[in-house]
Amino acid sequence: KAGVTQTPRYLIKTRGQQVTLSCSPISGHRSVSWYQQTPGQGLQFLFEYFSETQRNKGNFPGRFSGRQFSNSRSEMNVSTLELGDSALYLCASRWGETGELFFGEGSRLTVL
């Protein structure tokens, strides 16, 4: 059974640009969560989607948005990139609204 797949794995952007990250969850999983990981700040929760509906949202500005498609695949978008957005963005999936989270290997974003 394939794990959580995130694309792209690495990307470099400049300030002011926007970026879209993609996440394919484990087959059958309906919940997808997104996290930002930076040194010293741990895992910061961005949002969670379940059956195409946003169920939870973290404390991030509106520049961070996401969506989930009918096949449970999810994308997150960051507009007007800032230097501080440089981070590892992790996607996690799970079957329902509770239970073990299965993480992908992340998309490492560098903003210059």
Next chain:
Amino acid sequence: QQQVKQSPQSLIVQKGGISIINCAYENTAFDYFPWYQQFPGKGPALLIAIRPDVSEKKEGRFTISFNKSAKQFSLHIMDSQPGDSATYFCAASRDGNNRKLIWGLGTSLAVNP
């Protein structure tokens, strides 16, 4: 506002020693306490989890100890091995719909051979 406080931030242990990582929480409604392990270049993976109806849970060399009155829980790694070198995250959540995990900031563990 950090609802789950994890310590230490980093830890160095000799091979064969015991690694201990502690977490303290504030919300007494929390009822699920997992630990995740993250190796460099990988996403976190569930290591072990506990609910407050038990004071201890053991899986191999990994043990969670839970103290409900003190609102603390800890991860003990017995006979630590270099392969245990990773970042460990504790987390907590409360029951109900849309369960949202509150994470500690992580502990970087290095086990020297």
